[in-house]
Amino acid sequence: MMSGFCLGDSHGSTKPVRIVVVGEKGTRKSSLILAAVTAHNHPNPIIPPLLPYTNLRSEYFSEDVPFTLIDTFLRPEDKGDVIREVKEADAIVLTFAMDRQESLDRLSEYWLPLFRHLEVRVPIVVAGYIVFYKEHNPIDIEEITTPIRQQCQEIEICIEWSAPWLSDITVFVQAQIAAMYPIGPVYDQVTNSLKPRCVAALKRIFELYARNNDYILSDDGLSDMNVRSFGIPVMPSRSRELIKSVQELCPIGVKGNGLTIDGFLVLITKLINDRKLRTLWTILRTLGYNNDLRLVHEMIPYSSFKRMPDQSVELTDEAIGSLKRAYHRFDNLGPQMMESFFETAPER
Numbered sequence: 001m002m003s004g005f006c007l008g009d010s011h012g013s014t015k016p017v018r019i020v021v022v023g024e025k026g027t028r029k030s031s032l033i034l035a036a037v038t039a040h041n042h043p044n045p046i047i048p049p050l051l052p053y054t055n056l057r058s059e060y061f062s063e064d065v066p067f068t069l070i071d072t073f074l075r076p077e078d079k080g081d082v083i084r085e086v087k088e089a090d091a092i093v094l095t096f097a098m099d100r101q102e103s104l105d106r107l108s109e110y111w112l113p114l115f116r117h118l119e120v121r122v123p124i125v126v127a128g129y130i131v132f133y134k135e136h137n138p139i140d141i142e143e144i145t146t147p148i149r150q151q152c153q154e155i156e157i158c159i160e161w162s163a164p165w166l167s168d169i170t171v172f173v174q175a176q177i178a179a180m181y182p183i184g185p186v187y188d189q190v191t192n193s194l195k196p197r198c199v200a201a202l203k204r205i206f207e208l209y210a211r212n213n214d215y216i217l218s219d220d221g222l223s224d225m226n227v228r229s230f231g232i233p234v235m236p237s238r239s240r241e242l243i244k245s246v247q248e249l250c251p252i253g254v255k256g257n258g259l260t261i262d263g264f265l266v267l268i269t270k271l272i273n274d275r276k277l278r279t280l281w282t283i284l285r286t287l288g289y290n291n292d293l294r295l296v297h298e299m300i301p302y303s304s305f306k307r308m309p310d311q312s313v314e315l316t317d318e319a320i321g322s323l324k325r326a327y328h329r330f331d332n333l334g335p336q337m338m339e340s341f342f343e344t345a346p347e348r
Contacts, residue, residue, distance in 0.1 A: 017067030019056075019175045020085045022111065023095030024103050025074055028129045032095065032161065033069050036169040049073055056172060067176060083118060091123045091179035093171060098128040098160065104144060112152045123178035126158040127171045150190055156183055181277035185293050186284075187269075194269060197293040205287050206264045216258035229286040242267060 023029045030047045037054050051071035070089070072082045086092060094111055097103040107126065115124070126148075128141045145158045156178040159171050183189065186198040194202070209221040222242070223233040234242075246263045247254040249270065253263025271280050288295045307313055315323075 017065055017090045017176060017179045018070060018088060019067060019091050019093060019172060019179065020070045020072065020089040021093045021095065022072045022082060022086065023074070023127075024097075024106055026100075027095040027097050027103060029093070029095040029127075030071055032093075032127065032129075032171060033071055036069070036172055056169070065176075065180065067179075069172065083114075086115065086120050087118055089120070089122050091125065091175040092120070093125050093127055093175050095127045095129060098130045098141065098144070104128075104148075107145075108148050108151060112148070115154070116152075121154065121184075123156040123175070123182045123184060124152070124154045125171060125175045125178060126155055128158065128160045130160055130162045153189060154184055177277070181281045182291065183272065183277060185291060186277075186280065187272050194265060194272075199265065201284060201287075201289055201293050202265060202268055203261060205283065206261050208287070210258075210261075210264075216255050216260065217264055218258040221258065225283065229283045245270065 021029045021033055030051050033051055033054060034047055036056060050073040051069075054069045054071075056067060056069055067090075070085055072078070072085055074082070092115070094107060096107055112124075126145060128145070141158050141160045145155075149155050149158070157174050159174060161171055186195060187193070188195055205225070206217060207215075209225050210217045212221075219234070219236055219239040222239050226232060226234045243254055243257070243259060243263075246259060246266050250263060250266040253260055253266045255263075259267065268280060271277070284293070290296050
């Protein structure tokens with residue numbers, strides 16, 4: 001069980017994860033799949049032109065989630081199959097050969113424009129194949145892929161791999177994590193900042209747990225959030241550690257013994273930079289957000305209501321009562337705070 005603002009692992013979705021592997025001929029994508037499945041590196045394996053759908057063994061992962069590796073074949077007559085697979089993917093592994101410039105160029109000239117044209121918005125893991133591993137490799141993958149990453153924020157991470165390390169399935173571990181806990185919707189890796197829709201969601205969550213304490217997220221608020229999301233409270237000592245870490249990064253993020261909204265956003269940004277995306281996504285999903293950072297329909301029953309031209313809409317007595325209680329509870333709020341009170345309402 002994940003312990004949220006404490007540390008640990010999370011529950012995962014039971015929805016099967018589809019990881020589609022695409023790339024140019026000679027970038028060893030099929031070899032990578034075969035090695036990950038067999039956990040053995042064969043110097044000269046006999047690999048068919050197209051591997052069948054392959055289930056990757058779950059013991060490599062902390063998530064008890066079924067997922068499938070899907071190979072693709074780059075021939076003109078197979079383009080329709082490739083398009084179908086990437087449109088149904090939960091994550092894409094895009095391979096290229098690091099010692100071939102034309103292979104790198106095809107990422108930005110063909111593959112990434114194709115994904116944009118198809119409106120494929122899933123995490124992309126770029127896997128660069130090298131003949132020899134790090135100590136013999138003068139090419140740095142981060143350096144050569146930086147321009148591409150600036151153009152395509154769907155790229156979650158760039159990883160190098162080589163024949164001596166084919167049994168290392170880091171590429172697919174990262175693809176699985178990216179599919180289940182994507183960084184793209186929540187964080188801009190070019191500007192190193194939270195994305196606006198993520199900020200809006202976090203402001204709403206902050207409001208829910210800070211209203212009882214003059215809009216300061218106290219130890220109790222943090223603990224309540226953790227109980228709601230992970231089923232266990234946050235120990236006071238851990239709360240103090242979190243608040244202290246935020247204060248060191250952002251002095252105005254702490255007021256009294258709790259976090260301001262600025263501090264809460266700093267705390268979430270720190271989670272992302274520490275690659276604790278599981279914690280963030282568990283909180284978001286528990287509070288009703290989907291992967292597009294929109295509240296799911298179950299959280300907003302009226303969202304599916306279609307009004308006919310001759311119909312009118314009125315608040316129920318229950319809704320009116322709820323609004324009255326809110327006004328009486330916060331009748332001393334100034335105009336700025338009142339605006340903040342309503343800005344977290346979901347957009348529809």
